[in-house]
């Protein structure tokens with residue numbers, strides 16, 4: 001048996017992922033949320049987790065540094081990584097939207113869009129034949145239209161609190177988002193049995209949780 005390496009983004013998705021793994025009988029006894037350690041192992045189950053920046057999860061998996069990754073659909077779409085997307089984990093639910101001031105004309109000639117997700121934004125507008133100028137930001141994106149940096153934003157919305165507190169509205173919905181389990185293409189072939197057993201166990205737990213929590 002070899003270890004299965006799982007890349008997890010340090011951040012919002014980590015606790016739910018570790019709880020889900022625990023339901024599967026996989027336990028990283030040394031792990032706690034304040035730890036600065038980046039690798040944890042469950043030697044009984046041959047599972048190792050590596051904690052990376054959320055945006056880097058697709059890279060670790062595509063390049064084979066991890067066999068499996070847990071990543072938001074937003075990050076996955078933006079990365080365009082060449083990986084297998086295998087399971088919708090059903091948490092980390094939010095949605096991609098275009099947001100701005102209520103009276104904004106989204107069809108104005110040169111729309112300036114601020115976003116952490118330039119590829120997603122370009123694809124969405126270009127598919128509709130609308131050309132945009134993208135300004136790439138790394139956070140606090142809601143600020144951009146308020147200070148005249150952009151006309152609107154493409155970002156994720158969960159509760160809507162950030163938009164509301166900054167006087168912005170959802171103008172268009174792009175697509176729903178949730179956490180996804182991704183698999184390296186080579187690992188899926190060369191280590192099929194071990195990876196597939198893991199996926200089957202995981203799917204069974206997700207099905208059970210859905211039945212108990214519809």
Ligand SMILES: Nc1ncnc2c1ncn2[C@@H]1O[C@H](COP(=O)(O)OP(=O)(O)OP(=O)(O)O)[C@@H](O)[C@H]1O
Pocket residue numbers: 009010011012013053054055071072073074075092093094138139156157158159177178179
């Ligand atoms: N407000 C939110 N509500 C629900 N899910 C969210 C929210 N923000 C992000 N997510 C989901 O959780 C994933 C991980 O978010 P997290 O904040 O940990 O990383 P990040 O967005 O890359 O942030 P950072 O730049 O701080 O590392 C996102 O890719 C998205 O799928």
Ligand SMILES: O=P(O)(O)OC[C@H]1O[C@H](OP(=O)(O)OP(=O)(O)O)[C@H](O)[C@@H]1O
Pocket residue numbers: 138139140141142155156157158159160161162163
């Ligand atoms: O609808 P809400 O529940 O308010 O959540 C949405 C906010 O959460 C994310 O930001 P994050 O907290 O990751 O901060 P960031 O500005 O650094 O991206 C996202 O970019 C929104 O700003």
